[in-house]
Amino acid sequence: MHEFGITENIINIALDKASEAQASKITQINLVIGELSGFVQDCIQFYFDSLSKDTIAQEAVLHFELVPAQLRCRNCSTIFHPQDALWSCPRCQGQSVEILKGRELYIESMEVE
Amino acid sequence: MKKIEIIQNILEANETTASRNQQLLDKHKVFALNIMSAPGAGKTSLILQTMARLKSRLNIAVIEGDVASTVDAEKVQNEATAVVQINTRNMPESCSLMAAMIEQALKDLPLDDIDLLLIENVGNLICPSEFTLGEHKRVVISSLPEGDDKPTKYPLIFIDADAVIINKMDLLPHVDFDIANFRRSIQGLNPKAEVFELSCKTGEGIERWCSWILEQVETNATKQ
Numbered sequence: 001m002h003e004f005g006i007t008e009n010i011i012n013i014a015l016d017k018a019s020e021a022q023a024s025k026i027t028q029i030n031l032v033i034g035e036l037s038g039f040v041q042d043c044i045q046f047y048f049d050s051l052s053k054d055t056i057a058q059e060a061v062l063h064f065e066l067v068p069a070q071l072r073c074r075n076c077s078t079i080f081h082p083q084d085a086l087w088s089c090p091r092c093q094g095q096s097v098e099i100l101k102g103r104e105l106y107i108e109s110m111e112v113e
Numbered sequence: 114m115k116k117i118e119i120i121q122n123i124l125e126a127n128e129t130t131a132s133r134n135q136q137l138l139d140k141h142k143v144f145a146l147n148i149m150s151a152p153g154a155g156k157t158s159l160i161l162q163t164m165a166r167l168k169s170r171l172n173i174a175v176i177e178g179d180v181a182s183t184v185d186a187e188k189v190q191n192e193a194t195a196v197v198q199i200n201t202r203n204m205p206e207s208c209s210l211m212a213a214m215i216e217q218a219l220k221d222l223p224l225d226d227i228d229l230l231l232i233e234n235v236g237n238l239i240c241p242s243e244f245t246l247g248e249h250k251r252v253v254i255s256s257l258p259e260g261d262d263k264p265t266k267y268p269l270i271f272i273d274a275d276a277v278i279i280n281k282m283d284l285l286p287h288v289d290f291d292i293a294n295f296r297r298s299i300q301g302l303n304p305k306a307e308v309f310e311l312s313c314k315t316g317e318g319i320e321r322w323c324s325w326i327l328e329q330v331e332t333n334a335t336k337q
Binding site for chain 2: 004005009109
């Protein structure tokens with residue numbers, strides 16, 4: 001729902017870094033997005049196409065690396081991927097869990113010319 | 114072709130502004146709560162009840178976030194030291210308050226005259242969980258008619274909450290809300306969260322909530 005602002009941030013960061021590197025074109029931006037972060041790839045791509053127009057990021061390929069959610073049970077320390085919305089531990093059925101991975105949202109790298 | 118390593122959090126701009134907001138609030142000894150919930154859970158009612166109980170002891174300001182209208186700001190303006198309404202309809206994003214909006218709003222508040230700032234976020238259980246505003250504590254309200262499964266469906270907002278409020282307790286005889294199940298879910302996701310059962314309609318449980326706020330304001334003041 002808030003991919004517009006996110007995409008603006010992505011473009012701003014990319015343009016800053018490209019200018020630092022004195023690049024004339026951004027060809028690919030590599031993004032890392034956690035499964036739990038709630039951002040929709042297609043939405044980011046849609047905004048990117050229109051917001052990057054007339055910048056050196058126009059036509060850059062957005063590459064998404066999705067990080068699956070990883071939870072740890074506070075009872076028995078089992079690390080697992082949640083199978084359903086309940087987030088219960090597959091080993092002891094405990095429902096007390098902490099998130100180890102899945103909330104990522106960052107630009108990992110980009111390719112420029 | 115050249116590859117540039119970046120590793121930069123995309124939400125960093127918001128987080129930088131949020132920490133600037135908190136520094137400003139700390140400088141003026143203002144304690145801020147970010148109040149989040151689904152639409153209709155009782156954010157404005159909780160603010161009204163809180164102000165009615167605490168206004169003799171604290172100077173309270175309110176920032177109201179809504180997609181449109183000044184309905185909520187009008188409801189609270191008689192009780193508050195100051196009110197700022199933010200309408201997100203014309204902002205790039207309308208689904209949540211963001212740190213830059215709060216930065217603007219703080220310019221319109223007499224910070225030296227305020228002890229407690231209540232920020233009412235846009236009614237939404239998803240987006241506000243991604244954006245910190247500079248608040249000291251995060252509060253999430255669930256109300257009985259919403260059902261007891263909200264922490265399971267929207268875990269992130271509950272995981273980051275410092276306080277979770279179960280509102281509309283007066284409706285308990287009329288709805289199938291399993292308090293024990295709700296509390297179990299919160300305990301599982303976020304054992305540190307303080308849970309309050311209350312009713313903004315009858316006033317039941319408001320006392321304990323207000324004591325918690327007073328403790329927080331005091332702790333925050335001694336921290337500095």
